[in-house]
Amino acid sequence: MAKTVDQYFDDLRETRVWRSIFRSGTGSSTLKRSLAIQQNVFLHLFSTKVRTRMLGFSATWYLGTLTLGTFLLLVATGIPLMLYYHPSVPQAYADTKDLQFVVSSGLFLRNLHRWSAHAMVFLVFAHMFKVFYRGAYRTPREFNWVIGVVLLLVTLLLSYTGYLLPWDQLAYWAITVGSNIASAVPLMGDKIRFLLLGGHAVNANALLRFYVLHCMILPLTAMFFIAIHFWRIRKDGGLYSHSSEPTVARAQTEHELSDVLPLPAKVARSGAPQLGPRRAINHG
Ligand code: HEM
Secondary structure (H helix, E strand, O other): OOOOHHHHHHHHHHOHHHHHHOOOOOOOOHHHHHHHHHOOOOHHHOOOOOOHHHHOHHHHOOHHHHHHHHHHHHHHHHHHHHOOOOOOOOHHHHHHHHHHHOOOOHHHHHHHHHHHHHHHHHHHHHHHHHHHHHOOOOOOOHHHHHHHHHHHHHHHHHHHHHHHOOOOHHHHHHHHHHHHHHOOOOOOHHHHHHHHHOOOOOOHHHHHHHHHHHHHHHHHHHHHHHHHHHHHHHHOOOOOOHHHOHHHHHHHHHHHHHHHOOHHHHHHHHOOOOOOOOOOOOOO
């Protein structure tokens, strides 16, 4: 009898190569599934247990996940774009035109990269507003909010640095205006502008700097902080849900206790004079 796809996968999981990489085996029990998450270098950033309700659309509108999706799409389209682009003057402009009109699927690749960038900026703001609206920025998640702010800045810088790369009129003047705005920062404005452009004018030095920032420094920074962002969700007790908050949880316990405790214990807890013998309350 022919094997099913599942059987092929089961056989694959039993091979020596597979077992040497994934030590926990298949997820046939809760323990094994937890181990599979804990022992994988990427998956261990995430929680081993998730409240089912938090996986629904209404909890997060999947905005953080969609932001991550656009980031991954940007990396996937950015790498092939790098194969056709030279960060030099005036070659950068010629390469961009070639991508637009000559390279096979170049137009599709470039547009996918551009639209993903626009989508990421939109989604990162939407995600931030949704987190704020749900109150998920409060204790113990303040640090993750700060990490989020860093990610927001990195996202905006990625967009800004990518803007200069086509080396067309739009890019040139946008960077001229942007770097002039940066020079308005009190005390160190001129130094920031000099550092950004690698000189006093928007020229080949600026193009090279923006290229290195756009293709190396900022994507690596984003990856680093995204990893911390996900790890923090796990350390902060999973995704925020109103009923998991310490104060709410405590209030609920009190409420549940007041429903089950006999009257004398309730009176004792309220601080009123006791009428009967005091009962031990089990908070465990
Ligand atoms: C590259 C940018 C970002 C990515 C890829 C990202 C990704 C995610 C993901 C996947 C989640 C979990 C699911 C969800 O809430 O959708 C999450 C949660 C969270 N994010 Fe972001 N995020 C980014 C930027 C931000 C920003 C700008 C902020 C705020 C300033 C922020 C604050 C938070 C907080 C506080 C949580 C925990 C929410 C909770 O516990 O429910 N993130 N993020």
